[in-house]
Amino acid sequence: xxxxxxxxxxxxxxxxxxxxxxxxxxxxxxxxxxxxxxxxxxxxxxxxxxxxxxxxxxxxxxxxxxxxxxxxxxxxxxxxxxxxxxxxxxxxxxxxxxxxxxxxxxxxxxxxxxxxxxxxxxxxxxxxxxxxxxxxxxxxxxxxxxxxxxxxxxxxxxxxxxxxxxxxxxxxxxxxxxxxxxxxxxxxxxxxxxxxxxxxxxxxxxxxxxxxxxxxxxxxxxxxxxxxxxxxxxxxxxxxxxxxxxxxxxxxxxxxxxxxxxxxxxxxxxxxxxxxxxxxxxxxxxxxxxxxxxxxxxxxxxxxxxxxxxxxxxxxxxxxxxxxxxxxxxxxxxxxxxxxxxxxxxxxxxxxxxxxxxxxxxxxxxxxxxxxxxxxxxxxxxxxxxxxxxxxxxxxxxxxxxxxxxxxxxxxxxxxxxxxxxxxxxxxxxxxxxxxxxxxxxxxxxxxxxxxxxxxxxxxxxxxxxxxxxxxxxxxxxxxxxxxxxxxxxxxxxxxxxxxxxxxxxxxxxxxxxxxxxxxxxxxxxxxxxxxxxxxxxxxxxxxxxxxxxxxxxxxxxxxxxxxxxxxxxxxxxxxxxxxxxxxxxxxxxxxxxxxxxxxxxxxxxxxxxxxxxxxxxxxxxxxxxxxxxxxxxxxxxxxxxxxxxxxxxxxxxxxxxxxxxxxxxxxxxxxxxxxxxxxxxxxxxxxxxxxxxxxxxxxxxxxxxxxxxxxxxxxxxxxxxxxxxxxxxxxxxxxxxxxxxxxxxxxxxxxxxxxxxxxxxxxxxxxxxxxxxxxxxxxxxxxxxxxxxxxxxxxxxxxxxxxxxxxxxxxxxxxxxxxxxxxxxxxxxxxxxxxxxxxxxxxxxxxxxxxxxxxxxxxx
Numbered sequence: 001x002x003x004x005x006x007x008x009x010x011x012x013x014x015x016x017x018x019x020x021x022x023x024x025x026x027x028x029x030x031x032x033x034x035x036x037x038x039x040x041x042x043x044x045x046x047x048x049x050x051x052x053x054x055x056x057x058x059x060x061x062x063x064x065x066x067x068x069x070x071x072x073x074x075x076x077x078x079x080x081x082x083x084x085x086x087x088x089x090x091x092x093x094x095x096x097x098x099x100x101x102x103x104x105x106x107x108x109x110x111x112x113x114x115x116x117x118x119x120x121x122x123x124x125x126x127x128x129x130x131x132x133x134x135x136x137x138x139x140x141x142x143x144x145x146x147x148x149x150x151x152x153x154x155x156x157x158x159x160x161x162x163x164x165x166x167x168x169x170x171x172x173x174x175x176x177x178x179x180x181x182x183x184x185x186x187x188x189x190x191x192x193x194x195x196x197x198x199x200x201x202x203x204x205x206x207x208x209x210x211x212x213x214x215x216x217x218x219x220x221x222x223x224x225x226x227x228x229x230x231x232x233x234x235x236x237x238x239x240x241x242x243x244x245x246x247x248x249x250x251x252x253x254x255x256x257x258x259x260x261x262x263x264x265x266x267x268x269x270x271x272x273x274x275x276x277x278x279x280x281x282x283x284x285x286x287x288x289x290x291x292x293x294x295x296x297x298x299x300x301x302x303x304x305x306x307x308x309x310x311x312x313x314x315x316x317x318x319x320x321x322x323x324x325x326x327x328x329x330x331x332x333x334x335x336x337x338x339x340x341x342x343x344x345x346x347x348x349x350x351x352x353x354x355x356x357x358x359x360x361x362x363x364x365x366x367x368x369x370x371x372x373x374x375x376x377x378x379x380x381x382x383x384x385x386x387x388x389x390x391x392x393x394x395x396x397x398x399x400x401x402x403x404x405x406x407x408x409x410x411x412x413x414x415x416x417x418x419x420x421x422x423x424x425x426x427x428x429x430x431x432x433x434x435x436x437x438x439x440x441x442x443x444x445x446x447x448x449x450x451x452x453x454x455x456x457x458x459x460x461x462x463x464x465x466x467x468x469x470x471x472x473x474x475x476x477x478x479x480x481x482x483x484x485x486x487x488x489x490x491x492x493x494x495x496x497x498x499x500x501x502x503x504x505x506x507x508x509x510x511x512x513x514x515x516x517x518x519x520x521x522x523x524x525x526x527x528x529x530x531x532x533x534x535x536x537x538x539x540x541x542x543x544x545x546x547x548x549x550x551x552x553x554x555x556x557x558x559x560x561x562x563x564x565x566x567x568x569x570x571x572x573x574x575x576x577x578x579x580x581x582x583x584x585x586x587x588x589x590x591x592x593x594x595x596x597x598x599x600x601x602x603x604x605x606x607x608x609x610x611x612x613x614x615x616x617x618x619x620x621x622x623x624x625x626x627x628x629x630x631x632x633x634x635x636x637x638x639x640x641x642x643x644x645x646x647x648x649x650x651x652x653x654x655x656x657x658x659x660x661x662x663x664x665x666x667x668x669x670x671x672x673x674x675x676x677x678x679x680x681x682x683x684x685x686x687x688x689x690x691x692x693x694x695x696x697x698x699x700x701x702x703x704x705x706x707x708x709x710x711x712x713x714x715x716x717x718x719x720x721x722x723x724x725x726x727x728x729x730x731x732x733x734x735x736x737x738x739x740x741x742x743x744x745x746x747x748x749x750x751x752x753x754x755x756x757x758x759x760x761x762x763x764x765x766x767x768x769x770x771x772x773x774x775x776x777x778x779x780x781x782x783x784x785x786x787x788x789x790x791x792x793x794x795x796x797x798x799x800x801x802x803x804x805x806x807x808x809x810x811x812x813x814x815x816x817x818x819x820x821x822x823x824x825x826x827x828x829x830x831x832x833x834x835x836x837x838x839x840x841x842x843x844x845x846x847x848x849x850x851x852x853x854x855x856x857x858x859x860x861x
Contacts (some may be wrong), residue, residue, distance in 0.1 A: 002644055002800065008301045013461035023095035025068040027103035029060050029080065032812050037064030038107055041082025048075045048092070048132060071095045075128055075581075078103060079118075080606055086110050088119045092129015094649045108812065125234075125648045127707040127719075128582075130156070137235040137255040137549065139244070139538065141466070146584050147550040149574040150241070151540070151643055151656060154750040155234040157259070157806075162757050163766045163822050165280075168205070168218050171254065173770060176656070176701035176723045181746050181832040186378040186385075186432070186843045188221045191835070192240065194251035195636070195658055196697030196727040198746045198778075202250040202594060203439035204241075207355060207368055208258050210401045211245075214424045215450045215476050218597045221395045224490050225299040225354035225372035230267070230283045232259045239658070240590030240639045242570040243534050250637045254315035259286035261292030263860055270852025271821070279854070281353075288700040297354045304347040304375075304847065308382070311829065311845040316347065317381040321643040329383045330744055331436045332839070345390040349374035364403040371396045373476070376432035379844040382570050386433040392803070393444065394427035411460065418454040423447070435505045435839070436607065443619065446599065450476040464540035468550075469533070476528045476745040480560075480599035502505070507541040507608040511616045519608055519621065521681055526598045536572075537638045548574040556634065568593030568632050586643040591814045595633040596666055601687050608681070626678055627687040632792055633690075650707040657700035660729075665693030669735050670781050696742060697729035717759035725751040740788055745778040746833055748795075762806040771797045778836035791842040796830035798823075824847070824849050 025045065029038040038679045039062045047053035054808075061068045078090040086108045093101050108119065131146040133156070138148035145154050155165065165174070172180035172192060182190040192200045200222050205213040214220050228234055234256050241249040267283040281298035308315035308323070323342065330336045355368040373394040378388035385391075401420040408414070425447040435438040445857045452474040459467045485823050508518030536550030552570045555564060572590040579585075611620040638661045645654035666689055674686040703723040710716045728749055755768025772795060777791035804819040827849040834840040 008329075018815075021023045022070050022072055023101065024071055025076075025078065025093060025095065025101045025103060026064055026103060028755065029064040029066070029105050029107060032106040035106075035810075037062075038082070038085075041080060041085065043068075044079040045071065045079070045505045046077045046079060047078055048129070050074075056350065059126045059453045075126065075132070080105055080107060082107070083111060085713055086119050088121060092120045092126045092132065094126035094128060096649065101248055106812070121228070125710075126645050126650050129707055131645075131647050131652060133233075135235045137206070137237050137241075137253055139468075139536070141468070141538075146645065146647055147546065147576055147578065149576055150585075150588065151641060152587070153236040153238075153240040155228075155231075155236070157232055157595070160228060160231060160234070160654065162759070162764045162802070162804065163768070163820065164804070166227060166229040167224050168222050168228070168254070168312045171228070171234065171236060171256075174768075175238075176703055176725045176753070177238060177699070177727065178236075178642075178660075178820070179747055179751065179772070179775075180817070181834070181844070182831050182846065183333040183347075184379050185835040185840055186374075186376050186380055187394075187585045188219045188345040189223045189374055189378060191833075192222065193744075193747045195357050195660055196699060196729050196747045197251050197662060197695065198744075199251070199407075199662055202248070202599065203252040203254065204245055204249050205252060206245075206255040206740070208357060208366060208398070209255060210366065210370055210399065210403070210420055212399050213399065213420070214397075214446050215422065215474050215530070216478060216480075216595075216598050218424075218446070218448060218478070218480060219601050220397070220424060221372045221374075222376075223289075223372055223394075224300045224349065224351035225353060225370040225395070225397070226256075227281070228256055228369075229269075229281060229298065229773075230259055230296050231499075239588060239641055240572065242590065242591040242592040243536055243572040244470070245636070246530070246532060247552065247554045247556070247568050247570055248595065250592040250594050258294050258296065258355065259283065259285065261287050261294050261357075261359070263287050265858065265860040267856065267858045269817075269856040270855060271852045273852025274307050274850050275303050275820070277372075277850070277852055279852070287657075292359050294357045295355075297352075299352055301350040302348065304349060305850070306345050307845050308345055309345065310848050314419070314841065314843075314845055315382045317614070322382070324815075326503065327384075328439065329435070330711075331440070332384050334383060336429070338438060341385070343386060345387050346389065347378055347387065348389070348392075362405050364401075364405070366399075366401055366403075368399040369397065371550060372465075373427075373570075376430075379622045379840050381839055381841055382755075383841040384435040386439055390431050390441070394424070395432045396425045396427060398423040409694070411645055413460075414458040416454075416456045416458075418456075420450075420452040420454070422450040422452070425686075446479050448476050448478045448480075448598075451843060453651070454814045466538045468536045468537075469539075474530050476598075478526050478528065478598045479603055480597070481525050507621070508611070509612075510616075512613065512617045512619060519681075524565045526602045528559075528595070528598060529555075529557045530595075531555045545575040546578075548572070554593070556593075556602055556682075558595065558598065560598070562631070563600070566593075566595065566630055568634055568636070582646055582648040582743045584643075584647070586641075588639070588641050590639050592637040592639075593634040594637070595634045596689070600666060601629045601632055621681050623678055623681050623683045625685050625687075626676065626683045627668070627689075628676065629689050632666055632689060633691050635665055636663050638663075650709070652703075652705040654703045655700070656703075658698065660695070660697045661692075662695035662697075664691040665695055665731070666691060666734055667693040669733075692734050694732045694734075695729065696732075697727060697747070699725065699727040699729075701725040715761045717757075719759075722754040723752070727751075728854040742779060743790055744790075744835075745776050745790070748775040749771045750795075762808065764804045766802045767799065769797060771795070775833055777833040777842050780836050780838065780842075791833075793831045793833050793843055796828060798828055798830065799825040801825050813861070814857070814859040816858070818854075819856070820851070820852045820853050822849070 041203040045056040076093045079087045138150040172178045177195045179193045182192045215431045225410040235255040241253045264286045269281050271279045279300045284295045308318050326339045326342045327337050351372040353370045357366040362407045376391040399422045406415045428445045430444045434442045436472045454472045458469040510516045532554040534552035538548050539595035550572045557565045570591045574588045577585045607625045609616040643656045667689040671686045676683040676686050706720045708718040729744050733740045750773035752771040757766045774792050776790045776792045777790040803824045809815045831843040835843045
């Protein structure tokens with residue numbers, strides 16, 4: 001197979017260098033307001049592949065028609081300029097051998113006294129042109145997508161609109177080598193993996209280049225609360241990005257870029273659908289002479305599917321016992337039951353997203369808030385949970401930042417200064433029912449407050465080389481673990497005093513001396529300080545070879561009852577080779593370090609059981625189960641990857657391969673013969689956090705796209721895409737000198753995606769399918785043998801559809817979209833893998849067929 005691929009690329013290379021053909025570009029110009037021909041101004045043809053090639057300028061005739069003849073085969077931009085009109089740049093016209101490209105331009109008059117920015121038109125753009133778009137996530141500087149020194153994917157505003165993308169999960173279901181297990185745990189809802197490495201805390205999320213994911217590795221919800229539906233574009237970088245973005249950018253970066261405020265406009269959207277699903281969002285932009293402002297908000301709520309109706313075998317206890325009589329097992333022991341009030345089953349979720357951005361030539365000022373509230377019964381076994389509106393987890397995230405950009409007069413030196421404040425909180429009234437204590441209501445609370453200062457310096461040495469350096473300082477103050485008290489944290493102030501009042505679940509009982517008392521919790525208010533510096537050098541060699549090399553040094557200090565300091569060092573090297581304009585080969589090596597989560601380093605969780613006499617009075621305690629943190633080292637990732645892509649006209653194909661090695665992986669080691677004491681009470685069974693794991697993952701993907709356009713004014717378009725991802729490897733757990741080898745959890749070995757987007761005039765239809773092979777959960781240790789048992793999910797196939805119809809005004813100052821979204825079109829019953837907790841379903845049932853209809857209204861006054 002490797003020889004076949006090599007032969008294919010050699011053939012494509014020979015075909016490319018042997019073509020010297022010519023074609024033409026023909027079109028008309030019309031005034032957008034009255035549809036009359038425009039016979040003024042000039043048109044300029046710009047060669048995108050040979051920047052120094054002479055520009056060709058012509059003028060339209062009296063009928064507004066124009067023609068460029070004897071145009072050499074290649075990729076071009078077409079620019080129209082005229083006094084009193086907004087300049088229009090048509091991106092990516094590809095001229096083929098003896099071919100003729102049609103471009104029908106409708107030009108908007110400039111009705112203001114201010115100079116208007118160019119209007120960019122992608123209607124005629126070839127697939128090759130789309131890969132020439134600029135991205136910044138790979139190097140803090142503008143790079144062509146195809147040439148960026150990393151494996152980067154780009155979702156444009158058109159992609160987002162035509163495919164109906166709205167959330168972070170949509171990205172993971174769309175991009176090769178990324179995978180999401182949806183609705184798989186009650187705490188943070190989804191589980192993620194990238195290239196076989198599991199963990200939502202191992203990649204970071206940016207909004208306009210500013211970090212909005214937490215600065216610690218504590219668990220956080222990533223679901224409908226991260227909204228991408230109104231983004232200008234989303235850049236997804238796979239692989240280690242630690243040199244630029246911090247030691248914890250282990251598996252990649254997602255950068256959501258807001259829509260720019262080039263004019264004043266407002267957009268409203270609403271949809272309703274099955275399971276009482278409702279979604280509303282607003283996008284408003286305002287432009288003054290010096291400032292642009294963007295406001296974007298989204299609200300989502302849904303009762304979600306009543307899964308016991310669709311998966312009766314998985315919810316047999318609920319259907320046959322609890323919903324009929326209120327009978328529930330005590331402590332998951334189905335032979336001992338109690339009777340409780342019957343509550344209706346609900347897996348509701350509700351989310352909010354709001355971001356505000358102000359920009360001018362130098363300053364960016366922004367704020368962002370997102371929140372999600374969802375049922376505490378998500379993915380829980382029906383014998384250990386009660387659902388209902390009173391049992392839920394809620395998370396709030398707030399960010400505010402100021403960014404200043406400075407550029408020297410000679411454009412050689414640039415400096416970017418960023419100050420950012422972030423608050424991440426599990427809301428204090430988050431709660432669930434405790435199955436071990438007659439389903440009494442139990443609360444959960446925790447927070448991270450972070451201040452960050454970041455400075456990036458860029459020096460353009462010459463036209464072929466560039467040096468970047470940066471310094472980052474952030475400080476986090478955290479309550480990493482405050483779960484399971486019976487009493488709510490009534491306020492966010494006086495936390496220390498409230499912690500002292502908390503007791504372990506089930507410990508408060510009446511003693512023989514007639515006094516009721518319990519065992520106080522030992523919760524830690526912890527902090528983490530991170531100081532990091534990096535330097536990165538980019539150089540163009542021989543006009544075909546690009547090299548990027550960088551290093552980063554961090555000092556990470558965690559302070560709770562003890563202080564631990566670590567000094568991770570992370571190098572990165574990348575090579576990009578372009579033998580011609582159509583073939584790109586990339587090779588990268590990188591490292592990353594992930595500091596242990598504060599709620600792991602300083603955690604302690606216990607089940608405390610009173611020992612009672614014959615009169616049910618306490619005479620002591622036993623601790624059948626306890627968990628402890630420890631002095632942990634950062635997890636260390638080493639990654640090697642290679643990528644080859646061929647990109648010409650309307651065809652694109654890429655082959656990617658990678659190898660990852662994660663050492664010092666933090667795992668929970670069972671200790672059945674422990675001598676640990678907690679508060680002087682012997683512990684019968686303990687789990688300790690330790691760096692006793694290692695992970696190896698390898699694989700890659702093959703991706704292909706084809707774009708077909710036709711008809712007058714390119715009224716017809718068909719884009720086909722398909723990709724296949726392979727992921728394999730193992731996890732080694734070494735306990736007492738014995739190594740256990742496990743399959744990679746939450747990562748299918750085989751994943752295949754395929755679909756198409758059909759566009760005809762004002763109508764577009766997107767259909768995409770996802771096949772995912774068998775995958776495994778992390779496994780549970782057998783209580784008697786200690787052997788880890790992994791459970792696998794069956795393979796499945798789901799089909800999603802999104803259709804949109806646009807109604808345009810004659811003056812193009814408003815339009816309306818009507819859309820239909822159907823997820824799981826074939827109504828498949830399928831499963832994802834759940835967390836390796838005893839109360840979580842190892843196979844989590846997924847939502848059946850789901851539909852929604854909606855409308856969008858846009859106006860530019």
